[in-house]
Structures are given as structure tokens and as C-alpha cells.
Amino acid sequence: MIASITAADVPALYEGAKFYSPAVGDASRSSVNSWLAGLLERNGPVPLLRVESLAPETPCVSVCVLGSGSAMADLPPSGDEFVAAVRQIERLQRVEFGAIYPLAAATISALVAVVTAAQLGVPLLDADGMGRTFALIHHTAMHLAGVSPTPLVAVGPTGESVLVEVPSGPRADRMLRANVDTVGGWAALAAYPTDAGTLRRAALPGTVSRLASVGRLLLERIDPDVLVTRLGAITGCRRLARGRIAELEHLSRPSDVTIPAHPSSLVVDEIGGLGRQLRIELRSEIVAVFADGALIAGAPDLMCLLDVSRGALATLDSLEPGDLVDVLVTPADAVWYSAEGMEMVGLASHGIPLAHPRRR
């Protein structure tokens, strides 16, 4: 547990954010990193607090990036979108938020939460709503705990904003997505306004500091075998298999319409061990791993590929046949293996009607 986030922590946060969402590309890496590092140098470190260390009545709000990362690289933030979104909810609810927390401690959203906290001069909570990243904004522990995502505000890079108030969480995502393209392809989102007391039971604790620890480990570029062991100590991840990519399949087939994704499939021939044929199903992330046709890992497990030759994470848009990869699986937070969690983000939500290996 670190007490605050300084400019020196930014590269580690970025690497850690990548581990928890391997689909993220490197398109906006340097610009976001230098923006955040500059902010932290000017405004000083952002305190990172456990939820329990705040008074229960302290108002808190989560932020994240909505929409596509490549759109964000094309149309970079002018810098005030997140603060504007938070301020709009403050005006609506006539409160002043005492802390910021990331909606998902993964991808670029983990970094923008630090940005927002630094700009507002408030502490960042060491907690989030997903513990990794899922596709829709109601795929959160807060939603499962009965916290409403609304009122929420999305501010686009054009300066336009959308305020959404709905009685049921899933409706919010549908209304929001219709507007994201219009406001510039991505939007700064402020949602789940609540208080620290509620977050003590509703949010997933320790996820931001975990991100920094994972990131620091990945930056060391150590031997893959050592890396997997040490990652395992922090995240509980383990290696399913090591193998060589044999085939990339881009199939067009019916997929679940509620999740925006481009299904494709990856075949990896295991090296050593049983010599199994692994099939890795990709949507916007890895959703399932089959060994010789038997399901051995699947959403909400977090699966990622480690490029063995570089000792670094392989992003899903950089894969080539012939690459030697380690297939890693990390268990998600326990809340996602509940019946409600599985229904929301489990295999069935990706159109795979098979029982999860952890529940068989």
C-alpha cells in the first residue's frame, strides 16, 4: 500500500493498467503519461486512501473513459473534461466530492482517475468498481450492491455533455452509448456518486495499489518464469500453458448484441506438457481458453498473453502466428463468481453456453 501517487509512479500504473485489460493499445501511452506526470509535478502527489480511512458521509464519485481508445488518440482530451463532468454532478446534487475513485482500475480509466483527483485537489480512493475491466458501465460491484450509476454525466472532447438519470442501471449504458459517437467518439464519464460509507461495502478494495505493484513488476523485464511466479504472489495468477501461436481466425459469426466486440479466435499449440491445442476466444478481451476443446478458463477470469521472448505483455492487436506466448489466468474478484455476477459478465454473456470451470 502506497500512501500517495507521484510522477514516478505513472509508468508503473500504466503497465499495471495494461495487465488488467490486455486489449488496450499503446496509441495514447506517451501523451497520457506525460500529461499525468506533469500534473503530479505541478500539483504535488495525490494521496491514495483506503475507503475506511474516510468519514462515512464523505461524498465520492467515480470517473472513467467511455468509448474507444483509438478515438481518444485521434481527438485528445483538452484536459478539463473529467473535472467538468464531476462539477456538473456536484451542481446537480449540491455537494462537493471529497474523494475520487476509478470506475475500473484498469486501462486508461485508472490513469484519468488520478488526473481528476490531481486537478480537483482531492484524494484518490484505493478501490474501484470492477477490479479489472468489463464492457458496460453497470458491470460493477456497486451495481451488484444496489448503488445506482446515475445521475451520471458524460463530457466529450468537444465540450458538450450528456446528463443521464434512469431508474435502472442497464438502461443508462444504452442511452449513453447512443451519444458517445456524437460527442467525439469518447467521453469523460463521472458516475456512481455515493458516500464513503456505502463504498466500504460496495467497492472492491485495494485495486489501485495492486495496479502499481503489478506495473512495477512488469517494468523490471525479468525472466518470464520468475515474472509469472511473482505476479502470482500479488494477483493469484498462474500459467495455463506455454505455446506458439498457430493460427489467427477472423470469423464472422453471431455474437451477443449487448457487447460491442469483434469475435475472433486464436489457436496456440502447447509446447511441452501435454502438447495440447489451445483455443483462445477473443472479443474485446480474452473471454475463454479451451484446451483440446475442454474449457479450462473463462470470463470473468482475467486472461492475458505474455510474450515470452520480450518478457512483456502481448496486446491483442499485436499477435502474429509463430509468437511464443504464456497464457496466464488471474481470478477476478470473488463478487464476479456469484450467480448475479456470472449472469452479468460470465461466459453466457459472451455467447458461450458452457459451465464455468470454477463452478463445475
Add this chain to the structure above:
Amino acid sequence: MRARPSTLPITLGELARIRPLAGAELHLADPARAVERIVLAETFDRLRHCAPHELVVLHDEAATGGWSLAAALHLAWERNLSAVVVSRAVAGAASAALAERLTMSLIVIDDDPIEVALQLAGQISAPAAARAQRQARLAELLAEQTGVRGVLGVLNRELQGVPVALVVGEVVVAGQAAALLDRPQAHQIEVEVHTAGERSAARLVAAVPVPGPAAVDQIASLLRLARPSVQAAWARSRLDTAARAAHEQAAFELLRRLAEEPGPVEVPSWTGELGWQVGRSNRAVWLAPVQPAGVPSAEVTHLIRASWQRGPGAWPLIAEGDGWISWHSGADPDDTAALRRALAAFRDPAVAHRLVIGVGRAHDGVAGLMRSVAEARLAAHVAREAGAGAVQWFDQVGAAAALAWLPTAEIAQVADLTLAELMAARDRAPLVQTVLAVLDAGGSLSQASRRLGVHRNTVLARLARARLLGLTYDEPGQRLALHVLCYALTALWSEERQSPMP
């Protein structure tokens, strides 16, 4: 109800040979697997409730590609299904590799899965109809063949896993020799093939693995189906070869007459039309039966031609007398490499047909060819002493060839009349052999005892007894006659030992 063989469950191998699977991409792990039911599975739940030996056709949710086919193959393996049928759109190379890894049969189709499943279900419920369909398809394929080898090729291709051969005597004429191997888990079936107006000349032999992809009686009926095609192909090739043989025989006779004319002989241009080469250095080969039995039949000539020309290719083969003439023509009279290769390739057929081979020396031109033919014939007579498969080169025979022409049988009759006492003796063979050895050695007892491998005193004792029985070999006036007599008797008896069954 009486169990009938035709209602046995149909096998995967049989289904794969008829529509709609005939045109499909097959990855069969075991063609002998029985298919007891067809299941059209559209959900994974349906797949989970399949029973062993069912063939499952995937569609809809169960056939969305990528992971779904991999998972379906795994389930099929868990449930011990016979095969998985899926449309091409969702099956990649990796799926075939996985199927192979799980030893699960995978069939990739282009047609609509529902239609395929319905057709397959019909075939499963009426295996007899499906088999009839298969026979019809085989008949169509057989009808397209014009040669014996083509017919056997179709049989071996269509009856996967069942080797089939066409056999004459014990010689495989076409097909796979594996059909004749005596294997523990194979049932051998035979179908006689009668050639036009002949006694049984050939057999179709198939080795059916038991338990195998097809019932024994079904294979038998398919072989009977192939019989007319074999007969037709056989007759056609015989017509062709009979005409050619007569043509070659006449041409060779003409060539022989040319050679007898005085003066140098021009090589006639028509030899080229027959594919013959005569102009250069010719070395003749004479193929002859170990035991001459008159002019060989056209069938035998056909078989010999097939075996001889399999090796040397376009070498001529002309039936003459009780044997066959062939020759090799080349620029270098000392180059025998091609001929030696041909003889080596012909060794097994020569033994099978009980033939010996004589090889003449190399001589130039038409006259030289005739001379080499005479030499080869002489050498072949000498080769008979060594039994079937023997090859004798004239270069290594010399004047001793004269002995090969002795009418041993007649001379032996003379011995019966003039040396009755000797011929009645039980130990006549060693006595005659000993006298022959002494005469061959010019009277030297020590040389003769070395050649016979017995003690000198034994030789002396046998000579004394032989003289007592009338073999007065040491009387100068009788020595030549008795020497010839001893040679003839020894040759005759060793021949009888070699071929106990006439």
C-alpha cells in the same frame, strides 16, 4: 426375425463413400466405426445427451465456429460418438488438427447441415439401400476402366482398408500383394475369374479385416461385381497382345531368313516400327521352361510378357519353340548393366513360372543377333541343370555346352539294356558317380576322392565293385561310351532329385 447380414449397422467408411458425404472433406479416425443414429444438434445441451456410436451433425448455436467446434469435438470425444459433421464455414485447419489429436472423425460438408442430417438418417435406417447405392457407384466407376490394373485400382480405392489382388496361380498380376498375406485378423475371400472359353485362370483375392469396415459377404458381392470388368479388360488386352505376338513372330522369322542370305545384311526399316533395335551390338536372351513341355499357351506367353516387360520396358519378346527370345541392343558390346538389371528384376517371376535363362554373347547386326540367339538357347539348356531361376551366360559355357544336348533319357535306356546288373544294384548312383569322377580326373584316384569327398580306399573299393557289375571303364575301347553313359545317368538322376513331382 432372422438376423440378416445386410441389416448390420452401417459403418462410417461406407457412409463416406456415398452421397451426401461422398464429396465432403473427410478426416476419418476409424472408418470401421459403426454409426447407429444420426443426431442433429443445435445446442450444446443436446450434444451432452448424445449416446455412443451416434453421428452428430452440428448446426445453429452448436456450429458458430471457433471455440464451438473445438468444444463440440471434445464433447463428442467424451461421449464416444462416431463422428462430427459440420459445415465448412466454421471448420478451419486447427479443427482438423484437434479432431486428429482426439482421434475423433470430423467431416466437413458444403451442403445445408439439416438436409445432410436428414439424408444420413435415411441411410442409417435402411443400410441395405445405402449399400446398394454404394454398389451402384462402384459399378459406375468400374465401367469406366479399360485395363486390369485400372479395375484393381478402383477396387482398392473404394474398399478402403481391404487389399484386393488379381492372382494367376500364385503370381499377383495386379492389385495389392497384401491381399495374399496370411494375417491373423483378416478373412480371405476369393472370387474366380473365368476367361473366355478357358478353365479357371485367375482369382480376385481380398483380405477383409475382421472385425472390419464391411461385412465379408458384402465385399464378396462387390468383387463379383468387378468380375465382368476384369474379364473384359483381360480379353481386350489378350486380343491386342495376341495380334502383336503373331506380328512379332512373323517379323522375327523374316529377319532370320534375311540373315541366312549371303553377303552383308541391311537392317530392314520395319524393325523400327516394332520398336526393335537390331543395328548395333546385340545380345540375346532365351527364356525357357526348366522342363520343356511343347509350345506354351497364349496365356503363359501373356503372363511372361507382362513380367518380362515390367522391367526392361520396350524389350521385344518373341515366342519360339518351347521358349521366348528377347534381346538388348547397344553401342558398347561389353556394357551388360541394363541386361543384368533386367535379369535381377525378372528373378522372382522366373522362379514362379519355373523358367531358366540363357544369355548369348554380343554380336553386330542381324546375322550377329541370330548367332547370339543360338548361343543363348544353348546356354539356357545348360542352365536347366541348376533349376528354376538359373541364369547361364554363354561366355561361361564353352564346349561343355555340347553335353547339354545329350539325350540323357535315351542313353539311360541303353544303360538299362546293356548294364542290367549295375542298374539293378541299390548303390548304383554312388558307383556311377565315382566312375564318372575318376574318368573326369583322367584316372587320378586322389583327384577323384577329393572331388567326391571320400577316402581314396573307398574310391578303390567302389571301382572294384563297378567293374564287377559290368562298368569296365578301364578298357580303352569302351572308355568313351562308358564316360558318356555315366554322365547321362548322373545328369538324369540329379534332375529327378531336383524335381520330384513331374
